[in-house]
Amino acid sequence: MNDWTDGYFTSSTYTYGYYRELNPVYQRFCLLARGFRPPEIGPGSAHCELGFGQGVSINIHAATSPGQYVGTDFNPSHAAQANEMATAAKSGGRFYDDSFEEMLDRSDLPQFDSISLHGIWSWISPENQGHVVEFARRFLKPGGVLYNSYNCFPGWAPASPMRELFVLYDKYAPSGAATFQRVEAALKFTERMLAAHPRYAESVPAVKDVFEKARQRDHDYLAHEYFNRDWICPYFTDVVEILQPAKLDFACTAFLMDFMDKLNLSQEAIDFLGTIENPVMREQARDYFVNRQFRKDYFVRGLRPLPAGERTQKLLETRYVLTTTEDISSSFKVMAGDAAFPDEIYQPVVEYLRSQDYAPKDFQDFGAVHPEVSPENVVKTLITLVSRNLVAPCQDVAAEKAAKPRCDALNAFFCERAKSAGEIPYLASPLTGGAVEIGPHEQLFLAVYRQKKRNAAALAQAVWDVFSRRGQKLVTPDRGKLETPEENIAELTKLAGDFLQKNLPVLKMTHIF
Ligand SMILES: C[S@@+](CC[C@H](N)C(=O)[O-])C[C@H]1O[C@@H](n2cnc3c(N)ncnc32)[C@H](O)[C@@H]1O
Known part of the structure; x- marks a missing residue:
């Protein structure tokens, strides 16, 4: 019996995702762009992620950025995976399998410059949300940033009964223990219901589109998104209020285009929003204009506006x-x-x-x-x-230089992993502090390129050697599985040519290679 799960869906591990909103370099840019003073990043900084999933983001940041990294995810398979990456990178990252509640009792934690949680808030109970707030109250430095993302109203209004239907079907007509079967059964049930034209779908036509999009997602993703016991879809103002005991002020969203009202809103909307004095109410009203469904928010413990000249200067110096x-x-x-x-x-x-x-x-x-x-x-x-x-x-030159060996080691781990599993499609950039997304074939090409095999034919042959040792063949969208070595080598040569022309320059520009 999994009694540590607290209603959280744990029958499958989570997908390998990277999110730049957790990158301190990106966080600093967003806060500066919005005219607020960010915490300064340096060797004395400390950052925390709560519920890191497979730990891709936190490991990339632990390798790229100065300072300490600490995180927790109560799924021990996730914590083990995250620690394996930290060991490979020699980043010193400390990743626990504590629950949020257990983290509160740790006596070995620093005060953090940032605490980040992505894809957590809407899927945990009010009690666990309380533990997160208490964690921020105890462990976030004055001036520190809390990053939080969550589903929200009004954008979720049409589809939230559909989400409820998945969960109800899973509860009342269970279809076995396997994630795939459970998700598939609920999807099929909903599909049949929508085909029978319930009034709900007729009064909310958008629901069919939402369902079709959900249908195309990976079953593990859907399980975590839709099948948890807890699913809380707040309004922005609810979250502002809940975070108040931790002295957190709303700073801005991590959607940079939100800063460009003229690009996103009609003049009528801008005029209307301009009449609202309270910034929290204005932000809430803005969600109605853009029909926001998912928020990515930065809160600061003690927001400090920057004078306009200083803001511009800091952005130009970056x-x-x-x-x-x-x-x-x-x-x-x-x-x-x-x-x-x-x-x-x-x-x-x-x-x-x-x-x-x-x-x-x-x-x-x-x-x-x-x-x-x-x-x-x-x-x-x-x-x-x-x-x-x-x-x-980008981060400063000293931080970049210190990060390079850690990034090389983590990237070697990702490339090595592409030989067997191919699940982590990123490389860490010591320059930007973030990730560059890249496919498993390209990771293999990079590993071979590092060994000074630098033309498409040599890259293709070396990767084909890896494939043939493990009995793997390429599958292409138009021709399906390629059966002969000649066909595979020809296709790999084409892919290697693309790698040299398109990917490699970006890896050089971001100082990954
Ligand atoms: C939807 S996943 C998001 C993972 C990651 N942040 C991402 O976006 O890729 C939520 C994660 O939070 C973890 N989690 C949920 N409730 C938790 C709790 N009470 N304490 C610690 N971890 C928790 C789960 O194990 C899961 O890995």
Whole structure:
């Protein structure tokens, strides 16, 4: 009997995901962009993640950033996996299998600059939420950041009865212990019900679309998302109130595009929101305008606004790097539709980032070269580029240098793992403090490339040797499984060519290679 689970779905382990919102470098950028003073990152910093799942994010950050990393996830398989990565990286990360309640009693914890929880809050009981708040009250430094993400109303309003149906079916018509069967049975039941046109689906037409999207997700993901005993879908203001005993003030969301009202809201909406004085009420009302379904919030223990000049200066002093070599358009999609920046502002910033062979750079001297682009417009452009994941803010040179050996070791672990399981599709960048997403074949190519095999044919042959030792064959979307060695080597050569042309430059730009 799993009595440590507290109603949490533990029949399967969680997926291997990386989330940049937990990266202290990204957190600092968001707070600065919003005009608040962030905690300074340095060797004396300490960071904590509660409910780290497979521990990909926390391990990447423990390898890339200075300071201590501590985390917990009460699933011992998760904690074991996380510790295996920390040992490989020699990052010193300490990852426990304590429950949130048990963490409160630890006497070996530092005061943290950040406490982060991603994908936790909506899936734990009010009692466990209380333990999280108490943890922040005891262990977050004044000025420290709490990152919390959760499902929310009003965006979830149409689909929450559908989620309830999954759980009710699982409870009243159990279909065995295996995760796949349980999820599949509930999905099939719901599919049949929707086909029989219940009035619910007719009055909420969006539900069919939500169901179709859920149908396409991995069963393990769905199990954790929908099958927990607890599923709490709050309004933003509920969370603000619950966090008050830990003295936490709402700072901003981690969706950087939220900072660009003109790109996301109609003038009517901006005018309406402008009439609301209380910032919490304004943020709550904004959720109605964007019909928010999931929030990613930064709270600070003692919010300190930065004077405008200091904010701009700090953002211009920060180093940035492009994370793509592809063309970047000044027009892009936002929630409200299409948005466009004037080319004469956007493109000089992009070109500057491309200069000197994509080397990371700050924007302190940019004004001398491009006096026509104001510092405020540089900052706005950078915010949209980071939001679009085309640019990443970087950490300082000393932090990067110290992180490099840890990142190399963790990346070697990820690449080695691709030989057998291929489940962790990321590499850690000592420059950005974050991850670059990459497939298992590309991880294998990188491991071989490091051994000085540097053309597509040599990379393909070396990876084919790995495949044939373990009896693996490539499966392509159009031709299915490739049976002969010749077919496999030809396809691998094509993939290796893409790796050399597309992935490798990005790995070099982000100082992974
Ligand atoms: C939905 S997963 C999210 C994992 C990870 N943060 C991510 O986004 O990839 C939630 C995690 O929280 C852990 N968890 C749930 N309740 C917990 C508790 N009371 N104490 C410690 N860990 C808990 C689960 O084991 C699970 O790994």
